[in-house]
Amino acid sequence: MRALDILDEVIAGPIKTVEIARKLGMSKTTAHRLAHALKSRDYLSITPDGFALGPKLLQLGAMAESQTDLVRLARPLLEVLSSETGFCSFAGQREGDWSRHLDRVNGRQRLRVATIPGDVRPIAETGLGKALLLDEGEETWRRLYVASRNGRVTESEVQRWIAHMREFKVRQVVDHDSELGDGVHSIAAPVRNAKGRIVMAISIAGATQYYQGEDAGQLAGKVARSAREISALAGYAG
CATH class of the missing domain: 1.10.10.10 (Winged helix-like DNA-binding domain superfamily/Winged helix DNA-binding domain)
Incomplete structure (x- = not known):
């Protein structure tokens, strides 16, 4: 000993x-x-x-x-998170300038998010993707956001997006309203490995109407707690 x-x-x-x-x-x-x-x-x-x-x-x-299947380890905690919040919960990882959703647990809502495991989106376009970017610098944030909008974005929009990312980085929790016009809101947090690197992110997501009457701080706290618990399974000591 x-x-x-x-x-x-x-x-x-x-x-x-x-x-x-x-x-x-x-x-x-x-x-x-x-x-x-x-x-x-x-x-x-x-x-x-x-x-x-x-x-x-x-x-x-x-x-x-190499032998740790983090998605498999995260699954029970995603099930708990979905059960506690009622929302669909997701896990995903970064693939270059994209984020890929790897797992999903359905919530209790009648209207469900369309995203399924395997879906790939521009990384700056989703809450889960933003959580994967929290350790990046502002120039990377700018580049990826502009790319996600196909370059059709004003400087004021870029600055507003970067300001939100700064806030999310401090909180280590992301609040995201979908820009696809589907009325989806998500809350995401990063998962870190033993070296402190972000290796995955988790989120809850649902139609914006289902968030009415919910305590946003409590929901964010539950997502952050689940991310910390999964990080601990990956060897992160905090």
Whole structure:
């Protein structure tokens, strides 16, 4: 268990033996012995700044990521989200300048969103796509928004869209009214992996009329909570 405690400390970055001993309340001799035992099995490596993650852990991390079906892991939480809110819930990932919907759980509303798994849309055109873009810079936001409108957009519209994206980035939750004239509103949030990168997004969506009388803050909180729970399954520690 003490060896595992050392690995937990090294995750944050290189650390010297004396700091390991101090943080974990063990003698320097014990910290030195355990750290070198981990190094001998390639779980740790030695750098000028102390012990760091070794090649075996990097290998295991890559293998775990390749073997993790995040959409499958997210499915039970999407079902809970849809049950709690009554709305259709979705999961999707980025494919270049596009977003692809990968899963859907139907809500209780009579009027249902037409989007189905496999659908691909310009990434700046949907709430789920916007959530996938929250870590991008403003020049990328501009380019993708203009492209989604086929270049037929004014500078004031671009600035208004970027201002909304700034707000969404701070909140880590996206509110989106469909621009397709179908009267659909969605709330989306990003899902992050162990490295903190956005690897997926989830959303709830439904006809705007179904949002009347609902507490928008509570709905956004439930989407954000579900995104955090799925991120935890992907290894994100916050």
